[in-house]
Amino acid sequence: MRFAEEFRSRELVKSIADRIRQKCQKQWTLMEFCGTHTVSIFRHGLKSMLPDGVKLVSGPGCPVCVTSKTDIDKILALCDIPDAIVATYGDMMKVPGSKFTLAEKRAQGADVRVIYSSYDAIELARENRGRKVFFIGIGFETTAPSTAAAVRRAKEMGLQNFKVLSLHKLTPPVIGALLEGDCAVDGFICPGHVCSIIGAKPLEPIASGYGKPCVVAGFEPGDVMQAILMLVAQLEEGRSEVEIEYVRGVTYEGNSNALKIMEEVFDITSSEWRGIGVVENTGLVLRGEFADFDASPYVPQQIRSEPDPPGCKCGDILRGEMLPPDCPLFGRLCKPSSPIGPCMVSSEGSCATYYLYARSEKWMNL
Amino acid sequence: MCLAIPALIVEKKGSWAKANVGGIVREISLELIDRPADVGDYVLLHAGFAIHKLEKEDAEETLRLMREVFG
Numbered sequence A: 001m002r003f004a005e006e007f008r009s010r011e012l013v014k015s016i017a018d019r020i021r022q023k024c025q026k027q028w029t030l031m032e033f034c035g036t037h038t039v040s041i042f043r044h045g046l047k048s049m050l051p052d053g054v055k056l057v058s059g060p061g062c063p064v065c066v067t068s069k070t071d072i073d074k075i076l077a078l079c080d081i082p083d084a085i086v087a088t089y090g091d092m093m094k095v096p097g098s099k100f101t102l103a104e105k106r107a108q109g110a111d112v113r114v115i116y117s118s119y120d121a122i123e124l125a126r127e128n129r130g131r132k133v134f135f136i137g138i139g140f141e142t143t144a145p146s147t148a149a150a151v152r153r154a155k156e157m158g159l160q161n162f163k164v165l166s167l168h169k170l171t172p173p174v175i176g177a178l179l180e181g182d183c184a185v186d187g188f189i190c191p192g193h194v195c196s197i198i199g200a201k202p203l204e205p206i207a208s209g210y211g212k213p214c215v216v217a218g219f220e221p222g223d224v225m226q227a228i229l230m231l232v233a234q235l236e237e238g239r240s241e242v243e244i245e246y247v248r249g250v251t252y253e254g255n256s257n258a259l260k261i262m263e264e265v266f267d268i269t270s271s272e273w274r275g276i277g278v279v280e281n282t283g284l285v286l287r288g289e290f291a292d293f294d295a296s297p298y299v300p301q302q303i304r305s306e307p308d309p310p311g312c313k314c315g316d317i318l319r320g321e322m323l324p325p326d327c328p329l330f331g332r333l334c335k336p337s338s339p340i341g342p343c344m345v346s347s348e349g350s351c352a353t354y355y356l357y358a359r360s361e362k363w364m365n366l
Numbered sequence B: 001m002c003l004a005i006p007a008l009i010v011e012k013k014g015s016w017a018k019a020n021v022g023g024i025v026r027e028i029s030l031e032l033i034d035r036p037a038d039v040g041d042y043v044l045l046h047a048g049f050a051i052h053k054l055e056k057e058d059a060e061e062t063l064r065l066m067r068e069v070f071g
Ligand code: SF4
Pocket: A311, A312, A313, A314, A315, A317, A324, A327, A328, A329, A330, A331, A334, A335, A339, A340, A341, A342, A343, A344, A345, A351
């Protein structure tokens, strides 16, 4: 197999790091947008191989972390509907809403099912026609087409008891929103599997409009290192282009089949990102013809969510303006076993990743 | 959450397939894939859906680029 193992070779990764060291003359801050990249960087100890001139900051690319507390509270409210089955990906279970997590809600008797695929929720709806199955559609463009496929399937099957709460988010416009703020990032390691769907093309406005180079990267350590080399080369040479390192997983134009089904099922709307706020054109809602499958009408109108716990810096961290160890609660009050913010809950959250992989390293070097 | 992993198609029936994912065979949907995939092909699998057909040549091209740094 030539799709994973070869890209993990320690020797290869080290030699790319040497090349970065030769190439890098100035100071550059790069953002790895995606939480899966953050995990790969830590798991393989990539930061310690980089020269001082390259600083990596994590971005908002963890769908669980950027889901607003109000949206979590909406899911919790759906659990209270009589006869409801709430079907969700496992990542959502431990994220705190204003009062509870979904796991706690389940412990109190709510029927919450962890599923692997959107089609598992279709199966649940088919087997439980007398009950409503609320599928929590969460994730970026990687996941949204699979929700769209399930909605289309429900329509074909006449499964009126299948309802989707679409919390899906779109990524390129949020990078733009970050750059409109105080984001001091020079270039972006862009999300490989989001781009498997959308292609590299939608990143062009970031590279040409904002002048920030973008390299779409795979998730093995060799991929991430090579993407960093490509970004440093662009920056040192004064270029700002969209490049694809992850050639085996991404094309420039993207997956037209998946894009088509997304367009067929969803309209684009604004969306609230935790720590960033409401960003135009980053949300997906079901189109009118699929309204029967929309869970929104079942969500109570008045959801008043409590503010984030005092001291939690998730917002600054998701915007790449702060590193987790700088949060006063990090590792003291807030740990994966007793998380305070969502960034400590998700296995791809920056705080959890720092806690799990980097506690022994000196913070100053991170 | 956005992780997709390589899976080998071992059986195919219309838009459904069985794929070997790290030793476990599971049922996957080919509905969203970008180009036709058959038994013996590798695909990127995400949440039960194949989202991209993997080509050996693409992987080799990247490895070639990475290895240039040895020279
Ligand atoms: S360490 Fe905990 S409290 Fe601090 S930002 Fe991270 S998740 Fe929030």
